[in-house]
Amino acid sequence: xxAPATIPMPRYVPWLPYWAVLQTDLRQTxxxxxxxTWVLTSLLAALGYLLYRLGVYREAGIVQHASNVTGDxxxxxxxxxxxxxxxxxxxxxxxxxxTLADSVLSRGIxxxxxxxxxxxxxxxxxxxxxxxxTSAVLTISHFLLHEDLALDGSIAGLAALGSLMILIxxxxxxxxxxxxxxxxxxxxxxxxxxxxxxxxxMLPPAYPTPDRLLAKLPEILQGHFDMAALKQMMGVxxxxxxxxxxxGVIGFSRSDV
Numbered sequence: 055x056x057a058p059a060t061i062p063m064p065r066y067v068p069w070l071p072y073w074a075v076l077q078t079d080l081r082q083t084x085x086x087x088x089x090x091t092w093v094l095t096s097l098l099a100a101l102g103y104l105l106y107r108l109g110v111y112r113e114a115g116i117v118q119h120a121s122n123v124t125g126d127x128x129x130x131x132x133x134x135x136x137x138x139x140x141x142x143x144x145x146x147x148x149x150x151x152x153t154l155a156d157s158v159l160s161r162g163i164x165x166x167x168x169x170x171x172x173x174x175x176x177x178x179x180x181x182x183x184x185x186x187x188t189s190a191v192l193t194i195s196h197f198l199l200h201e202d203l204a205l206d207g208s209i210a211g212l213a214a215l216g217s218l219m220i221l222i223x224x225x226x227x228x229x230x231x232x233x234x235x236x237x238x239x240x241x242x243x244x245x246x247x248x249x250x251x252x253x254x255x256m257l258p259p260a261y262p263t264p265d266r267l268l269a270k271l272p273e274i275l276q277g278h279f280d281m282a283a284l285k286q287m288m289g290v291x292x293x294x295x296x297x298x299x300x301x302g303v304i305g306f307s308r309s310d311v
Contacts, residue, residue: 071163075171083142083179092138096187100127104194124203125272127191128215136222137244139180143226144239146172147306165307173227173299180223181216188212204277211274214284217291218264222247224295228302232309262287 083089103126147169163171192208226243233239254263262283273279 072167072171075163075168076175079146079172079175080179083175086142088138088142088145089179089183092135092142093183093187095135095138100187100191103127122272124191124275128188128211128271128275129268136247137240139219139222140226140240140243140247141236142180143176143223144230144233144243145236146176146227147230148233148236148239166303169227169231169303169306170299172231173224173302176223176227177220181219184219185212185216188215203275207275207277207279210279210281210284211271214267214274214288217288217295218267221291221295221298224298224302228298228305231302231306 104123189212192203222243225246226239229243229246230236230239233242251265254261255265257263259266262280264287267274267284267287270279274284
């Protein structure tokens with residue numbers, strides 16, 4: 055008598071649901087109007103500003119230093135379009151609030167995995183786009199303008215701006231996970247950013263703050279910067295990002311969806 059056939063049990067991969075949500079959200083992000091508006095606005099503004107400064111040099115003969123022009127262009131994605139970045143971060147969770155229960159509770163994914171997948175998706179899409187655009191700006195400035203950029207200064211400047219962008223995105227995703235609507239979440243993040251900027255501006259001049267970093271960005275790009283101060287600011291930004299992400303995981307795990 056033949057032995058009954060045994061059906062092999064499928065192997066469970068713990069990170070597979072996280073990876074599926076991450077891939078899906080990445081595709082949705084780059085296809086969304088907010089991401090496309092952010093990229094298009096930043097590129098058009100950068101192109102227009104470069105043509106203007108190049109025209110000043112051609113017509114008036116005024117030397118346009120790459121550090122000054124690039125410093126202005128690097129500040130633009132962080133200051134001029136930060137609202138769009140906040141909207142992208144907050145809407146990662148609030149845009150699916152109506153179907154969130156089906157997305158989390160009816161599938162084999164934990165709330166922690168779902169939150170981290172959304173957070174990492176927005177971090178990757180925004181940071182990769184930001185670094186790609188700023189690297190293009192640095193390259194174009196190197197060939198079109200009076201060259202005074204330093205490699206170590208450019209890397210340090212991009213790293214510092216990237217750490218601030220990580221903090222903003224983490225705050226947005228966390229607030230979006232704990233609020234019910236995108237408008238309310240964006241308002242909370244926007245007010246928190248303004249309040250934090252005002253509080254940091256009251257610190258003594260020796261403390262490195264984001265507004266002072268942006269003001270000294272041309273000097274940093276030239277290679278004149280305090281590495282210890284930049285490391286301190288980036289460490290604080292990344293540490294706060296980790297704490298806020300942890301609070302978001304805990305809060306989302308205990309909240310109603």
